[in-house]
Amino acid sequence: MGYKFKPNKSVRKRVRLTGTGKLKTxxxxxxxxxxxxxxxxxxxxxxxxxxxxxxxxxxxxxxGVSGIHPGKIxxxxxxxxxxxxxxxxxx
Numbered sequence: 792m793g794y795k796f797k798p799n800k801s802v803r804k805r806v807r808l809t810g811t812g813k814l815k816t817x818x819x820x821x822x823x824x825x826x827x828x829x830x831x832x833x834x835x836x837x838x839x840x841x842x843x844x845x846x847x848x849x850x851x852x853x854x855g856v857s858g859i860h861p862g863k864i865x866x867x868x869x870x871x872x873x874x875x876x877x878x879x880x881x882x
């Protein structure tokens with residue numbers, strides 16, 4: 792009997808997987824002492840951040856979705872768009 796993979800629930804609660812396979816997470820340094828920061832920085836921290844790909848690769852393994860490759864998805868979409876554009880130019 793093999794080992795059943797159990798995804799890491801704490802990672803699941805902290806990140807969201809985008810359609811292209813990138814990981815979205817909230818910014819850190821947002822819980823207190825916000826009065827010391829300027830308004831622009833407070834606004835930026837409110838918005839979600841895309842996780843650095845080196846860390847995201849490890850987190851995807853923990854989530855059990857390590858087969859998703861954002862760079863490959865982006866490349867395939869660019870090829871499809873270029874092919875669509877070239878077929879429209881021929882018409």
